[in-house]
Amino acid sequence: MKRVVITGAGTINALAHDVKGTLAAFREGRCGIGPLEIRDRDRLSIQIGGQVHNWNPDSHFNRQQIVLYDKFTQFTLLAAKEAIGQSGLNFDGHLGYDTGVVLGTAAGGVNTWDENYRTVYEEGKNRVHPFVVPKLMNNAAASHISMEYNLKGPSFTVSTACASSNHAMGQAFHMVRSGMCRAMVTGGSESMLCFGGIKAWEGLRVMSKDACRPFSLTRNGMVQGEGAAVFVFEEYEHAARRGAEILAEVVGFAMTSDAGDIVMPSQQGAARAIAGALRDAGLNPEDIGYINAHGTGTAANDRTECAAVADVFGHHADRLMISSTKSMHGHLIGGTGAVELLACIMALRDGVIAPTIGYEEPDPECALDVVPNVAREARVTAVLSNAFAFGGLNAVIALRQPR
Incomplete structure (x- = not known):
């Protein structure tokens, strides 16, 4: 089994168009949620x-590319450029055959769907652009990254609702750890902030009209976000030989199914995924200093997740820090786990724990240290990132400081 490390990271989200700006926002506890435009x-x-905001695709892509790239693909390509650039890898030679792409998205080209439904149903046109299907398909972003960077290894897209990114990164981790690939480009993207995408979520009656307040007794629902985050996962020995900067080591992954309800989460399913990630990583509960929570700001998710953490960690749960950065950047649905992994890397590298902002009043059923409102300096050596999706699909990733 190979060791797997992260050697590149890139992002665009409501907080910033790059990793540096996103981490600064995490440290400041800045809110990127506001009125939609x-x-x-x-x-x-x-x-x-x-x-x-301030997104101008013409600054990054030519007209021919924009015809092919839905917004979720545009976001992914920008994040991938930053991540691969930081990694220093070049895939023109044999490495291109040993590297693939696994990305997560829940819905793919929602903006393209929305625009073309308008064209047909509202404007009454009988034809749409011939590239509508390749533009909206869920695997478009993964395919365009593979073509842009000559990545000829295993490439595909995972779509498991809000756990899509964690599932994708877990598969990439397995591929490098098993020796199937020397490197993988992985992460996730989502762009559902259009009329049809929001109207669909409104129907679930889980959305807040004012703010995302995970774990606070005054919370009243989730808030959608958009964006992407992409990482380069690489075999440790390969990275070490070339003197690459190592951001973190990926040491464990687990996924479970609740096999219960299509929308209501299960404490037992979440707990099994958390415990499974610890086992896979060879870590004890007391080794974990921080958990980036799924933390959507809904009563069902927050209380279930806190109960699952308490179940797995026992007495150590009182010494754990657990926060939800969705309070800052919103819930990116299929892309959310990827953006949240940045907070895990920041905790390990910089000793800064991103806060749960908007926290107003303790909830007795979420009686954990949720790092309320203000970032905290703390030394941690191992962390978890949780993702729990509609459909009862759970995926948890374990990271630690590189040794």
Whole structure:
């Protein structure tokens, strides 16, 4: 079994268009959630989101590319450029055959769906652009990254709702650890902040109209976000030989299914995934200093997750720090776990724990240290990142400081 390390990271989200800016926002406890700037906003009950502002695709892509790239693909390509650039890897030679792409997205090209439904149903046109299907398909972003960087190894997309990114990164981890690949480009992306995407989520009645307040007794729902985060996972020996900067080591992954309810989470399913990641990593509960929580700001998720953490960690749960950065950047659905992994890397490298902002009043059923409102300096050597999705699909990743 090979050791797996992260040698590159890139992102664009509501907080910043790069990793440096995102980590600065985490440290400052800055909120990227605000009024949406989209078409037909006045017809929506929910009018806030973690939207990427000052986004101009013409600054990054030519006209021919934009015809092929939905917004979620655009975000992914920008994040991948930053991650691969930081890694220093070049895939023109044999390494391209030993490197693939695994990305997560829940819904793929939602903006393209939305625009073309308008074209057909609202404007009454009988034809759409011939590239609509390759633009909206869930695997578009993974395919375009493989083509852009000559990545000829295993490449595919995982779609498991809010756990998509963690599932994708878990598969990439397995491929490098097993020796199937020397490196993998992995992460996730989502862009559902359009009229149709928000209207669909409104129907679930789980959305907040004012803010995302995970773990706070005053919370009233989740807030959607958008963006992407991409990482380079690499075999440790390969990275060490070339003197690469190592951001963190990926040491464990587990996934479980609740086999229960399509929308209600299960404490037992979440606990089994958390415990499984610890076992896979060879870590004890007391080794973990921080958990980046799924923490959506809904009563069902927050209380279930806290109960699962308490179940797995026992007395050590009182000494754990657990926070939800969704309070800052919103819930990126299929891309959320990827952006949240940045907070885990920051905890390990910089000794800074990202806070749960918007926290107002303790909930007795979430009686953990949720790092309320203000970032905290703390030395941690191992962390977990949780993702629990509709459909009862759970995925947890374990990281530690490189040795």
